[in-house]
Amino acid sequence: MRFRQIHLDFHTSPLIDGVGSRFDATAFASTYRAAHVDSVTLFSKCHHGLSYHPTEIGRMHPGLGFDLLRGQIDALHSVGIKAPVYLSAAWDEHAAQTHPEWRIVSPDGTLPQSRNEPTGWAFLDFSTPYLDYLCRQVEEVMRLYGDGDGIFLDISFQMPTVSTAARAKMDALGLDWTRPADRETFLDRSTEAYYEAVKAAVRRHDPAMPLFFNSGHVRRGQRKHYRQFYSHLELESLPTAGWGYDHFPLSARYVDPIGFDFLGMTGKFHFTWGEVGGYKRPEALVYECGAMLAHGARCSIGDHLHPTGALDPSTMAIIAPAYRFVEEREPWCLGSVNRADIGLLSLQSVETPAAGGGSDRDSVADDGASRILLEAGLTFDVLDLDSDFSSYRLLILPDAVPVDDVLRVRIEHYAANGGKVLLTGRSGVDPERGFVFDLGARWHGTSPMTGGDYLLPIAPLQADGIDQPMFMYQPSERITVTDGLSLGAVHEPYFDRTPRHFSGHIHAPSRPEASAYQAGVQKGNFVYLAHPVFSIYHQVGAVRMLEMAESAIAFALGDGRLISTSLPRAGRVTVRHQPEQARDVIHLLHATPALRGQLWEANIQPIQDITPLFDIAVSLKTVRPVSTVRSVPDGDDLSFTEADGIVHFTLPRMDGHAMIEVSYRR
Structure with missing residues (x-):
């Protein structure tokens, strides 16, 4: 699979004349080659149902007088660029x-x-x-x-x-x-x-x-289905068109460990598909392509060909820097595998999504958990029921994962062999029997405080400087601890907010005394939190809730994390191992999308500026003694120290994306 692809939309109304009138095969091929493109997906039939070549089945576009598809394929092949074919x-x-x-x-x-x-x-x-x-x-x-x-x-x-x-x-x-x-x-x-x-x-x-079926989102839990019909996967994820910048990492972290060849698919557009005359900053495309490489994907950038068949030089000027950037970094991406501390068992996958019925892009528990892990700089993969749990130090079941007897036995075996388990909300709760695992606590149903209650966790789980009950926006599961370790107390509001009972603008204040129910419990290798923290964070985005959730994950994980950095919260980090080269490649990312508008009920949050960061401290758990640490592809050596299986170094500067090669002694 090629690294630098273009998805060239061509949805062209039959009301438009002169289709392909400015197509120049030589210019078409040379322009893409100059922009470092190595594959272009071309149109046979568009959403209008019109073909861009002579056809005996459908209808050739009435404004087209020649075989445009043949001309495009031949032009691209003449310069070594691949040409897959699209049908709606x-x-x-x-x-x-x-x-x-x-x-x-x-x-x-x-x-x-x-x-x-x-x-x-x-x-x-x-x-x-x-x-x-x-x-x-x-x-x-x-x-x-x-x-x-x-x-x-x-x-x-x-x-x-x-x-x-x-x-x-x-x-x-x-x-x-x-x-x-x-x-x-x-x-x-x-x-x-x-x-x-x-x-x-x-x-x-x-x-x-090669054959791919696109539904706008690769739904988790269908790997057998994908293996049966697909040759590879393409993860459609336009960050400014409602997907957001956290959608692609979640999808990639699911697809990557399955072993599919896959690519990420963004667009050159300011907003969404088909936006002729809409342009994002080239810095945004560089960041988006860097994120694809960081998660083990090849790259695809969506464009829309003008009806005349002429390529847009402004678009090519945006794409070229991104694909020059990718081309220089490909050697450090080939054959790489993700290193991860944490396996996130996808709620969407366990709910067994159907084969048909749309993209089901949103899964609040999965989305919230992924966002917290990304913002906390933790390394993770997204799992389904066919995944092997054994390679992960911590398994997370977010908020509402049902656990049948088969899954219960698997998780108990995983925990008995040293794996840690974090459950939240209704995960691992049977409505008839209560907890399916021995968590050292009893379940008493969901709190009737439908508007939410308050959480005061034990000191190691508290947000920075917050030692008072924190409002949680959704009700907890009511639990009492038996022989486990209590992780804090639930404080209830004076009453649930209703037209008859209300106080102030939102929710009633917390009662000063703790309720009879605990905020969570730890027993052995199991940690349980009574609130659906991941769904809540996705809903409200409270910074203090992020701090608390990160502390809870660290408490459950124990023994430190794979990698630590001094990146700010907007930073992202992955660690990919290249076994043939005996090296790890660390990807660091940082950008700050800003809310600029709203179209079709989608928040438009483009990346406008890339702010350089300086002196980023990095500590990585190593697999064996290190020979060199260097920034790639420029090759600058970085000084480092090693102690207790951890290498420490400082990256002097990064602009949006950085790759650091950690080579091991052979």
């Missing part, structure tokens, strides 16, 4: 207009559309003959453009449907289309049928052709 799946305006019976019909009888304002894309139903139509388009691409370097199917998800075709198929399967559960079952089957049909259409022509 569940969005196809031409098909929706000419075959309205192929559209999804929602259970309420409406025809759903995407939320693009003031109109939206119609959703096509894979349980209708549209799937056959789409597969014939895929096969046509394989016949005519089999020299392309991959197939990218976009909008690869479905919504619940009661179309005529869907009802008939549900009846044939013995499913009741009036029942939501049966509609969900059919949704999964229909989506699986889509994957199988498209994969067969590709594999009939080329068993080795």
Whole structure:
């Protein structure tokens, strides 16, 4: 898989003339080559349902008079640049207009559309003959453009449907289309049928052709599904378009330990896909590509080709510095694996997401836990039920992870072999039996204080300088300690806030005396916190709550962390090991996105400036004695000391992203 890719959108209305009129094959290829690009995903069919080449299946764009796709592929191949081919799946305006019976019909009888304002894309139903139509388009691409370097199917998800075709198929399967559960079952089957049909259409022509299905988010807990149908993964994550800068690390930390080849996908846009004339700062792209490398990903930058087919020189001037930056650093990224203290068992994965039904991008407990770990500078991977827990010093179950008997036995075995376990909120709680683990405490249900209660933890878990009860915004689980170590007290408000009972602006003050319930408990290798701290932090972002959560994680982890730095909270750190080179590569990142606006209910938080940091202290647990420490790719040696299996050094300066090579004696 190439490191420096472009995803070249080309959603072009049939109302636009002169499509491809300024396409120049030589300029197209040379411009990308000069910008250090090594792969460009090109369009066969866009969301408008129009093809950019002659077609016997669909409709060639009426404003296009030649085979643009062939011209683009040949131009890129002439300079050694790969050219995967894109087709839109569940969005196809031409098909929706000419075959309205192929559209999804929602259970309420409406025809759903995407939320693009003031109109939206119609959703096509894979349980209708549209799937056959789409597969014939895929096969046509394989016949005519089999020299392309991959197939990218976009909008690869479905919504619940009661179309005529869907009802008939549900009846044939013995499913009741009036029942939501049966509609969900059919949704999964229909989506699986889509994957199988498209994969067969590709594999009939080329068993080795790379194949990816994009749904806007790689949902955790579907690794078997990905292995069955995907050749690699592309993590769509436009930080300024609602994903935010913490979405990509969470997805990457899940995909990376599974072993997939994968890339991160950002955009050159100020906001979102298709924003012709929207530009971010080149410093932002450098930071975003640096974050991809830090998490073991290759890079993809989204762009949108102008209808004329001419590349935008302003866009190329933004992309070129980022991909020159990546190219220089590739040798320190190849074959690297993440080093991590902590395994975060994803709530989203345990909840067993369905194969169909959209991207499910947000998972509050997972998102909050990942954000705390990132801001605390802790090294972690995101796990599912197929993961091996044994290599992690601490396993975290965030806020609401249900634990059945199989998972309970696995975790008890992990703890018996020295692993530490941190549970929060309802994790590890059976509504009928209480705690499924021996935590040295009893569970008495959820606090009736629905607006939240107060936490006063023991001194080692307190936020800096805060020795009074801290409001937690959500209710705790009520527990009493039996033979475990209490981790503090819960203080209740005088009453829950209601129209009849309220005090002040928000919540009632805390009662001066502690309640009968504890804030948490520690017994053996298990630590339990009674509040859903990760969901709460995601909700409110309280700095003092971050400090408390970091202290609690450190308490559960014990024995120090893999790496410590003097980076500020906006800093990020990963440690990647290259076994063949006998070295660790430390990635340090720092940028400060700032709120600039809001579009489509998404906060726009671009990176405008990269502020240099100086004299960053770093301490790393080493795997064996160190021979050299140097900043790469510039190669400047850094002085260091070693003691008790830890190497200490100071990086004089970093600008957004830094890589430090720690080489070991062979």
